[in-house]
Amino acid sequence: MNAYVGTPTSRVDGRAKVTGAAKYAGEFPADGLLHGFVVEASIPCGRIARLDTSTALQVEGVLDVLTHANRPPLADKDDSWKDEVAPEEGSPFRPLYDDTIKFNGQPIALVVAEDWETAKFAATLVRVEYEQHGFATDLEGERSNAAEKDKPHKPRGDAVAALAGAYVRHEADYVIPTEHHNPMELYATTAVWDSNGKLTIYDKTQGVQNVHKFLCGVFDKKPDDIRVVSPYVGGAFGSGLRPQYQVVLATLGALALKRSIRVVLTRQQMYGLGYRPMTIERVALGAKSDGTLDAVTHEAIAVTSRYEDFARNDTGWAEQLYKSPNSRFAHKLVHLDVSTPCDMRAPGAASGVCALECAMDELAVALKLDPVELRLKCYSDRDQSENLPYTSKQLRECYARGADAFGWSRRNPVPRSMRDGKELVGWGMATGVWEALQMPVAVRIALTSNGHAEVSCAASDIGTGTYTIVAQVAADALGLPIENISVRLADSTLPQAPVEGGSWMAASSAHAVLVAAEEVRKEVLGLAGKIPGSPLAGAELVDTVLTDGSIANASDNSRAVSIADAMRHGGVERIEKEKLNQFGEDKKHARNTHSAVFAEVKVDEELDVIRVTRVVSAVAAGRILNTKTGRSQIMGGVVWGIGMALQEETVMDHRFGRIMNANIAEYHIPVNADVHDIDVIFVDEPDAHINALGIKGLGEIGIVGVPAAIANAVYHATGKRIRRFPITLDKLLD
Amino acid sequence: MNNFQYARANDVADAIRLLAADPGAKLIAGGTNLIDLMKENVERPTRLIDISRLPLRKVEGTADGSLRIGALVPNSDLAYHPLIEQRYPLLASAILAGASAQLRNMASVGGNLMQRTRCAYFYDTATPCNKRHPGSGCSAMDGLNRNHAILGTSAACIATNPSDMSVALAALDALVHIAGPSGERTIALTDFHRVPGDKPHVDTNLGTGEIITAIELPPPGFAQNYSYLKIRDRMSYAFALVSVAAALELDGNAISGARVALGGVAHKPWRSLEAEAALRGQAATPDHFSHAADLLLQGATARSHNGFKVELARRAIVRTLTQAANATPQSQAHKKIA
Numbered sequence A: 001m002n003a004y005v006g007t008p009t010s011r012v013d014g015r016a017k018v019t020g021a022a023k024y025a026g027e028f029p030a031d032g033l034l035h036g037f038v039v040e041a042s043i044p045c046g047r048i049a050r051l052d053t054s055t056a057l058q059v060e061g062v063l064d065v066l067t068h069a070n071r072p073p074l075a076d077k078d079d080s081w082k083d084e085v086a087p088e089e090g091s092p093f094r095p096l097y098d099d100t101i102k103f104n105g106q107p108i109a110l111v112v113a114e115d116w117e118t119a120k121f122a123a124t125l126v127r128v129e130y131e132q133h134g135f136a137t138d139l140e141g142e143r144s145n146a147a148e149k150d151k152p153h154k155p156r157g158d159a160v161a162a163l164a165g166a167y168v169r170h171e172a173d174y175v176i177p178t179e180h181h182n183p184m185e186l187y188a189t190t191a192v193w194d195s196n197g198k199l200t201i202y203d204k205t206q207g208v209q210n211v212h213k214f215l216c217g218v219f220d221k222k223p224d225d226i227r228v229v230s231p232y233v234g235g236a237f238g239s240g241l242r243p244q245y246q247v248v249l250a251t252l253g254a255l256a257l258k259r260s261i262r263v264v265l266t267r268q269q270m271y272g273l274g275y276r277p278m279t280i281e282r283v284a285l286g287a288k289s290d291g292t293l294d295a296v297t298h299e300a301i302a303v304t305s306r307y308e309d310f311a312r313n314d315t316g317w318a319e320q321l322y323k324s325p326n327s328r329f330a331h332k333l334v335h336l337d338v339s340t341p342c343d344m345r346a347p348g349a350a351s352g353v354c355a356l357e358c359a360m361d362e363l364a365v366a367l368k369l370d371p372v373e374l375r376l377k378c379y380s381d382r383d384q385s386e387n388l389p390y391t392s393k394q395l396r397e398c399y400a401r402g403a404d405a406f407g408w409s410r411r412n413p414v415p416r417s418m419r420d421g422k423e424l425v426g427w428g429m430a431t432g433v434w435e436a437l438q439m440p441v442a443v444r445i446a447l448t449s450n451g452h453a454e455v456s457c458a459a460s461d462i463g464t465g466t467y468t469i470v471a472q473v474a475a476d477a478l479g480l481p482i483e484n485i486s487v488r489l490a491d492s493t494l495p496q497a498p499v500e501g502g503s504w505m506a507a508s509s510a511h512a513v514l515v516a517a518e519e520v521r522k523e524v525l526g527l528a529g530k531i532p533g534s535p536l537a538g539a540e541l542v543d544t545v546l547t548d549g550s551i552a553n554a555s556d557n558s559r560a561v562s563i564a565d566a567m568r569h570g571g572v573e574r575i576e577k578e579k580l581n582q583f584g585e586d587k588k589h590a591r592n593t594h595s596a597v598f599a600e601v602k603v604d605e606e607l608d609v610i611r612v613t614r615v616v617s618a619v620a621a622g623r624i625l626n627t628k629t630g631r632s633q634i635m636g637g638v639v640w641g642i643g644m645a646l647q648e649e650t651v652m653d654h655r656f657g658r659i660m661n662a663n664i665a666e667y668h669i670p671v672n673a674d675v676h677d678i679d680v681i682f683v684d685e686p687d688a689h690i691n692a693l694g695i696k697g698l699g700e701i702g703i704v705g706v707p708a709a710i711a712n713a714v715y716h717a718t719g720k721r722i723r724r725f726p727i728t729l730d731k732l733l734d
Numbered sequence B: 001m002n003n004f005q006y007a008r009a010n011d012v013a014d015a016i017r018l019l020a021a022d023p024g025a026k027l028i029a030g031g032t033n034l035i036d037l038m039k040e041n042v043e044r045p046t047r048l049i050d051i052s053r054l055p056l057r058k059v060e061g062t063a064d065g066s067l068r069i070g071a072l073v074p075n076s077d078l079a080y081h082p083l084i085e086q087r088y089p090l091l092a093s094a095i096l097a098g099a100s101a102q103l104r105n106m107a108s109v110g111g112n113l114m115q116r117t118r119c120a121y122f123y124d125t126a127t128p129c130n131k132r133h134p135g136s137g138c139s140a141m142d143g144l145n146r147n148h149a150i151l152g153t154s155a156a157c158i159a160t161n162p163s164d165m166s167v168a169l170a171a172l173d174a175l176v177h178i179a180g181p182s183g184e185r186t187i188a189l190t191d192f193h194r195v196p197g198d199k200p201h202v203d204t205n206l207g208t209g210e211i212i213t214a215i216e217l218p219p220p221g222f223a224q225n226y227s228y229l230k231i232r233d234r235m236s237y238a239f240a241l242v243s244v245a246a247a248l249e250l251d252g253n254a255i256s257g258a259r260v261a262l263g264g265v266a267h268k269p270w271r272s273l274e275a276e277a278a279l280r281g282q283a284a285t286p287d288h289f290s291h292a293a294d295l296l297l298q299g300a301t302a303r304s305h306n307g308f309k310v311e312l313a314r315r316a317i318v319r320t321l322t323q324a325a326n327a328t329p330q331s332q333a334h335k336k337i338a
Ligand SMILES: Cc1cc2nc3c(=O)[nH]c(=O)nc-3n(C[C@H](O)[C@H](O)[C@H](O)COP(=O)(O)OP(=O)(O)OC[C@H]3O[C@@H](n4cnc5c(N)ncnc54)[C@H](O)[C@@H]3O)c2cc1C
Pocket: A665, B026, B027, B028, B029, B030, B031, B032, B033, B034, B035, B036, B051, B071, B097, B098, B099, B100, B103, B106, B107, B108, B109, B110, B111, B112, B113, B114, B115, B162, B163, B164, B165, B210, B211, B212, B213, B237, B238, B239, B240
């Protein structure tokens, strides 16, 4: 059954996307559609003393201005506001709930008008007076107020003593700034009101069922009252894991006015939602003279809001990567007057591994060891935190294949020793690591006797290629050409799926397709076996496969009955099966993906302009379902890593507690001219333990390690170690 | 965005009449800067006067050997115009260093000259800014000023002019043709933009009710030895941290004429006649370039985050003059610095 799985199959939704046939949340039409425009708070902390909407209401075409004072009812218990991925600790933000201001950019009113321009204009006429309270938004200024989260990784040995006695010790702070996702698609919701009061919510989200449950809780609705749909998502990167505030506002508007309404945030307003939190990553490494580690400590100090404790695993990654008898990890939070951070591609790892891998490079320099050699000396075959072997770990092979493709052996280790004309050349490397997670997902397959199948599931495709891999796996499992498979996703009425995140959806949806397809096969076999003289009479299910539009004996495909014949004979037009796949619990293995990233930078010796001229990323992530979308995914991660290393930073003026570059002209991400050669290598990693297909997922691993590889290359080129990201040229200039 | 009236001007006289009739009116050409500022409520015109259809789209030679460029010639058309490519490649290069292809297709010559600063506080109506709201204070002075001016600043404003095109025009001694209620006049481009002084809300010396009709480029065009080098935070599609337009006339290795203008460092394209005079008669060597850089940067002062610009500008001046002297101008298409 391998016609499609593992091949570079083109996106099945590609045509719809490039022709504009694919509709996004802010594009669905509705009769009498109204438009909402958000009025935001311009202070970071305090309360609304007066909110005057009278002038705005007088504008022709304005129907209403919703505020905390006049809105329809909203749930008053935190539990109703806690979505599937909300932090455990804290009280989720409730838009238009009351007069308190918790962060700059907080929505405080929704102007509803017949058209968007009118709403936007009237929004400028809403007068707000505030009672300002004291506030703080500066992590570094508030560092001394950091409080430890209660879930640090288990300490092992005595790291403090081991560090004190280490032959070589390296300790430093690495500072990762706040970053925003900036998906191409704006945050948007179209709430369609139908005559009997039910709502269809087209929303930009990574999880329609998460939003569905959340809205039912917040608005005290029955599951049948609301349906959430999100067939296409123009990038999300974690920003759509939790329900975005505009979905609440659109629903409020529809309920208040009993009309359909669309709320699309501006690019600037999107900076009032989640982001990768700024962190100060303090890493200490102690090593013996032979390059083996004695001790690792890693402490992260991260931003969160005053009202929720958002924390991710920044610090534990050394447990997966490097053998060390002693280790200690801590994650601390500083509560500031800002909105709650959220997941952003490889949350925790992108920042934490960046620091760890820069520190490893500094240790290699101190030990006069090649950076790859140091990592091989410390290579850990077990996850030390649980002391478990891996389902598979081909990281060694990643180092070898990556180094080979890059030409690493030709590296002169001395900083500033390699050059190309006016440019200093630097070669750096780093390791990447992420988890291989999997979640329960259900899939429904409807097979019709003409050999077509519809496969449906509530999972989202956030641009990663879920439509395509579901079609591939279904085509193989059902023995049909991929053209005969249609995939429906991201509708809350479809079979169960969690949010699309954490790199778990490929493995989770693929195995759900397999179990549902097996149910279909069972039924087809039942029908086929009943045909008089059937070559499959009495055959066991395990001995059969669906192939070439038939059900056949697995070891002798000539003993087969076509699906069409079986169904016709049985008088069945349609076989519909839905099945939830649960992965068996395996407490005996650790599950991770890995990568080795090699980067070349060229730095103009006088002007300090930095170019990332080559990146080789060798990835071990189990079996790759689709080498084309998989490669794209890793390339995207590498490009993002270039941005994280050199460009990305949300800049805040702490005197005002305001973000000052809330737009994509001034918030820099790489443009084409910043991107040169990117070579993606998928290392063979057969995995017999993790799941039937041996799949691990590729969503996040592509970015992890890239910023560190580039920072290390910048050091190698220039002899300057920049520990405060992004590495802009002014930091090199002296 | 505020509610506004819209009127289309049929000819230049019509535009001037419409402007005079409504003190809150603004001209709109490509709209790539004005609309952005309106969306941020920074500009709140009562009326937009659409000049995009005025017949000011020609690039033509004049009897005295100059080139006259209509104010509505799109930036892209200008950059790829054969007469510009042949005679004033410095201008073509500077234009192509700016914005993106899509923006350059929309942007007009007049609009480019009039584009406003990118100072973040100017854009954010929740913060004080003397340029946007005279007398409210300058938030950048002790705030985020990494990309602010180091030359010609005042106690009221340290903003920069973001235009690339203007830097080349300054180096080429361009003239700005203006029409207004009291007739036509011409200003040297170097006198067109102002230093902020105590009136940072006034960007240029264009008078009330006046409209730019054309730019004039006199000879020489420095088509042999020129370069435009723009240093920014990514290789394309970012405003300059520092940019340099350099143009030389060489006699063997001796400099017989020199022009150097800086972008990203002041409220206007920055030139120093003293620095240019110091280059004349000298050999085209790094030492002389370096001396010129010192003269250009005389009086440079930095605030908390933009000190690096002084050294960066110094080095960029030397590099750009070297590129010009070697006739190896910076390419705006290659992903690297020459
Ligand atoms: C994301 C982004 C990046 C950019 N990057 C760069 C860059 O790197 N380098 C660069 O140089 N520029 C850059 N720009 C700016 C761009 O060059 C300007 O927006 C453009 O040149 C303005 O021309 P326009 O015709 O669209 O002007 P408009 O927006 O129509 O007008 C701008 C101003 O000029 C006035 N005006 C227009 N025509 C006339 C006239 N004939 N007489 C008198 N007044 C007039 C208008 O009243 C208005 O005040 C960027 C812009 C954006 C949005």
